Amino acid sequence: MTAVSRARRADAGYSRPISPTERGYLAGALVTPPMAIQVCVEGQGGVTAEELRRAVAAASDACPGARLVKRGNRWVDSGIAPPVVEADGTALDRRAFDTPGSELLSRPFTPVKGPNCEALLLSGDPATIVFRAFHAVMDGKGVMTWAQEVFRALRGEQPVGAPSVETETGFIKRFGTSAAAPGPAPGCRSPFDRLPAAPEGDYAAAPGVPWLWRRRTVEGNHNALVARTAAAMCALMPQEDCRFMVPVNIRRHDPSVASTANLSLPLFVDVPAGGDRAQIQGLLLRAMFERQELSSAGAFPVTSSGMAPTLGAARATREHRAAYPCTLVISDLGKVDLDALSGGGFTAATAYSLPMHVPYAPAFLTVYQPPGRTEISLSCRNEPDMGAKADALLDLIEEELTGPPTRTG
Structure with a gap:
């Protein structure tokens, strides 16, 4: 079975238990929101919001962990692609993050209602795409995997996918x-x-x-x-x-x-x-x-x-x-790998994560x-x-x- 077919099979009924680590992050978000993993990719060129929405939807088909909502003690695939949010980033200080635009980086997630992942398309120089995920559904490697899948879709390549439902318990x-x-x-x-x-x-x-x-x-x-x-x-x-x-x-x-x-x-x-x-x-x-x-x-x-x-x-x-x-x-x-974070007219120059x-x-x-x-x-x-x-x-x-x-x- 190929990675793509595994991803499609998982997408049809993807669900996994909320792990002990993830329960900790659910609790932590009540005190220190947004409890988010945020990977910022800066570069030159750009993609339109519609192009990015299509790529995010395709990547999330292959990585259904990007579409999760909380149902009892499990994470369940909602089937709804994470949103792409366009925002004015021209005034955002990308060193101190204390200027207009930074409020988007502090928005909390809603575990039951969702979404628990999103992509921000920031205008300004440099061009910036921010991949945001509630830490209760993804870790840093998970967000990078999803982001690379988005750029793979922008390049018109076949998805690799990340369909596993395994948790740290396994x-x-x-x-x-x-x-x-x-x-x-x-x-x-x-x-x-x-x-x-x-x-x-x-x-x-x-x-x-x-x-x-x-x-x-x-x-x-x-x-x-x-x-x-x-x-x-x-x-x-x-x-x-x-x-x-x-x-x-x-x-x-x-x-x-x-x-x-x-x-x-x-x-x-x-x-x-x-x-x-x-x-x-x-x-x-x-x-x-x-x-x-x-x-x-x-x-x-x-x-x-x-x-x-x-x-x-x-x-x-x-x-x-x-x-x-x-x-x-x-x-x-x-x-x-900056090549893996480029595509669709966007060429990555650097990437960093806001803790x-x-x-x-x-x-x-x-x-x-x-x-x-x-x-x-x-x-x-x-x-x-x-x-x-x-x-x-x-x-x-x-x-x-x-x-x-x-x-x-």
Whole structure:
């Protein structure tokens, strides 16, 4: 059976259980909306809204996970293609995302009614298409798979499809490990607290806007991105133990699974005070080798009932916290094939992802590496000083990536 015929068969009755991870994201969206994966593709040329609608419909036939709605404890294919929303992006600051147009990137999804995925076609320079998905239905790899299918349709090519209904539960049963589950969440200090204060009243966005984004483009491609980013935080806080949460794509255990679902689980990398790049990379590689992410299901803070304490605290305070379960979330989304994100008169120049807002870490970082550049995006709470502090934090990471190894201790 071909991939296309499998996709059509799945489309006729596609349904899968809502997994433990996805239940966590459903709960999280109540406190830190929109709980979205957002992949932004910038380039030259353009497609019309009607051309993009046809391509989105075709891609979603092959990837029915883009059309899901919640029915009880299952996700079910609605059969309705995700919408294409045209918007004026001429005033949108694509570095700070605090200008007109950014409100579209904060819109929540409606699990039962739908849609839970959409594409934004932004006017302005550069031309930009944003693929948005509720994280309860897709992970980062899933959104990229769907986006590539859209461009395949724009190029007039046959779909590959992503019809699998497997969840992380199946992967854990097939590839589970004896590695110990993560220990209790420590109280991690925020790296922002170690940065100098900015001028009084410096908000990154208007007061009352709860969250902010920042984007930084670093020249060149870089290895050991997670370890180097974590090392920059450890150097900032040399007397502090740190815990870094690193989402891992568990499709690595069975690359034949073609799915847009949430097949990512977290590694928790605990670094003692004074940790450096080499030590952190060793801890990360050992955790990957031991498949420790497969032991994290049901663990605080992103899955099952473990989310509840964090959500309750966030709902009660909605303010700056002295300590968090994690120092930072670092999601390395890997290399970007720009040819796979081009078609229909649109030629991709770069791609980046706007991170979710989460209550269990002071900041969330996502990293993509198109050819010749590294795209780093950050989300954090919008408080006084945070605009300047977010930029300063990205400065430290850029210095770590482009300079000599950082040593601490």
